Amino acid sequence: MPIAIPKQTDTETMGDERIPITVVTGCLGAGKTTLINHVLDDPGDRSVAVVVNDVGEVNVDTELIQGATDDIVDLSNGCLCCQLQDDLRLTLALLRDSREFDCLLIEASGVSEPIPLARTLLGMDDEEVDPTDEYRLDTMVSVVDSVGFANAFDTETGQLRDAGAGSQRPLTDVLVETVEFCDLLLLNKCDVLPEDSLDEVEALVRELQPNAELIRTIDAAVPPETILETDRFDFEEARRSPGWKHALASARSTDHDVEHDHGEHSHREHDAETESVADRIETLVYERERPFHPDRLNAWLDDWDGSIARTKGVCWIAGWDDDAMGLNQAGPSVRCGSLGEWNPDERTTRLVLIGTDIDEDSVTAALDRCLVRPDEGDVSRKPERGPFPRR
Numbered sequence: 064m065p066i067a068i069p070k071q072t073d074t075e076t077m078g079d080e081r082i083p084i085t086v087v088t089g090c091l092g093a094g095k096t097t098l099i100n101h102v103l104d105d106p107g108d109r110s111v112a113v114v115v116n117d118v119g120e121v122n123v124d125t126e127l128i129q130g131a132t133d134d135i136v137d138l139s140n141g142c143l144c145c146q147l148q149d150d151l152r153l154t155l156a157l158l159r160d161s162r163e164f165d166c167l168l169i170e171a172s173g174v175s176e177p178i179p180l181a182r183t184l185l186g187m188d189d190e191e192v193d194p195t196d197e198y199r200l201d202t203m204v205s206v207v208d209s210v211g212f213a214n215a216f217d218t219e220t221g222q223l224r225d226a227g228a229g230s231q232r233p234l235t236d237v238l239v240e241t242v243e244f245c246d247l248l249l250l251n252k253c254d255v256l257p258e259d260s261l262d263e264v265e266a267l268v269r270e271l272q273p274n275a276e277l278i279r280t281i282d283a284a285v286p287p288e289t290i291l292e293t294d295r296f297d298f299e300e301a302r303r304s305p306g307w308k309h310a311l312a313s314a315r316s317t318d319h320d321v322e323h324d325h326g327e328h329s330h331r332e333h334d335a336e337t338e339s340v341a342d343r344i345e346t347l348v349y350e351r352e353r354p355f356h357p358d359r360l361n362a363w364l365d366d367w368d369g370s371i372a373r374t375k376g377v378c379w380i381a382g383w384d385d386d387a388m389g390l391n392q393a394g395p396s397v398r399c400g401s402l403g404e405w406n407p408d409e410r411t412t413r414l415v416l417i418g419t420d421i422d423e424d425s426v427t428a429a430l431d432r433c434l435v436r437p438d439e440g441d442v443s444r445k446p447e448r449g450p451f452p453r454r
């Protein structure tokens with residue numbers, strides 16, 4: 064593992080003297096290495112150390128980070144969010160013990176999930192080596208390949224296609240997660256798409272992630288202070304920021320435009336800011352206090368409605384009555400499994416569906432047909448070989 068010797072500089076800073084970490088996430092080919100190269104090219108008066116992660120045996124990105132092959136730590140052959148957590152903790156400790164530098168940049172592999180990685184960096188794994196003794200997580204940057212996003216997100220059908228056939232996890236999952244969990248979004252490769260396509264991509268990205276600052280870039284060219292020492296990151300804020308959480312919170316607090324339907328309600332949200340550029344992208348909140356029939360829900364999940372790009376939420380499913388069943392869909396990847404036991408007062412299905420031209424009535428009716436009917440008797444016995452969990 065080649066470890067670099069970054070330039071020696073004065074590390075005295077005001078207040079918190081721990082080293083700020085900037086994590087760069089994004090799908091394969093989004094422009095993460097390009098961003099890091101750009102920043103290393105002219106980092107101002109900071110010295111920057113870099114950890115680069117690649118899932119393959121050979122870390123191509125280490126080679127590609129220009130003129131800095133001696134200034135980076137190479138963590139290859141595994142993913143920082145799962146197999147290499149221990150290596151990452153130890154690498155950070157070793158780096159800090161042996162070198163002087165002002166900032167640390169971590170390039171996550173194109174398949175790394177951001178939340179487990181952030182948890183490791185925040186010392187939330189309860190391991191002996193705690194990165195927060197010496198480091199603080201400063202910025203989570205998500206580089207979005209606007210061309211790849213436009214290709215993955217079929218604007219005709221509104222569906223996110225799986226760009227990663229054959230991979231362990233569909234890449235659309237990672238694509239959506241890196242957009243949802245970040246505090247800065249670089250919408251990159253803006254030189255390739257026409258303005259109207261960029262507007263569509265930006266509108267969907269905004270629907271998934273309404274909080275983070277969004278900057279359109281070409282060659283990920285941003286001044287170093289945009290991603291280094293920004294003091295932006297807040298774990299709880301980042302966890303709250305996905306668009307589906309906003310929609311859910313808003314549906315709970317808004318009464319005046321809720322449509323009532325047999326004593327229950329569904330609610331469609333319009334975001335005034337995005338409406339002008341992409342008024343076809345919509346968010347539907349579905350809430351019911353009756354359980355789903357497991358087979359009908361499963362059949363509906365198998366035959367996913369093409370207009371829905373993203374769904375997140377919790378379901379009450381007959382037979383799994385004690386379990387709050389989390390539903391997580393991104394494009395063709397549909398997972399559903401227990402999140403733990405229900406709080407008895409809160410056993411209600413709550414789903415947020417985001418997509419293009421969603422036909423609210425037909426989606427709501429289709430979901431309603433999956434509910435247990437009053438004449439069906441007791442279906443609350445968990446079948447021995449039921450359809451859940453779906454992975």
Ligand SMILES: Nc1nc2c(ncn2[C@@H]2O[C@H](COP(=O)(O)OP(=O)(O)OP(=O)(O)O)[C@@H](O)[C@H]2O)c(=O)[nH]1
Nearest residue numbers: 090091092093094095096097173251252281282283
């Ligand atoms: N046209 C165009 N190409 C870009 C832009 N940014 C990066 N590229 C190119 O896209 C390709 C992938 O860029 P990288 O920076 O290697 O992407 P990455 O996210 O590090 O890729 P992985 O390490 O494979 O995940 C390279 O050929 C870059 O030159 C851009 O804004 N416009």
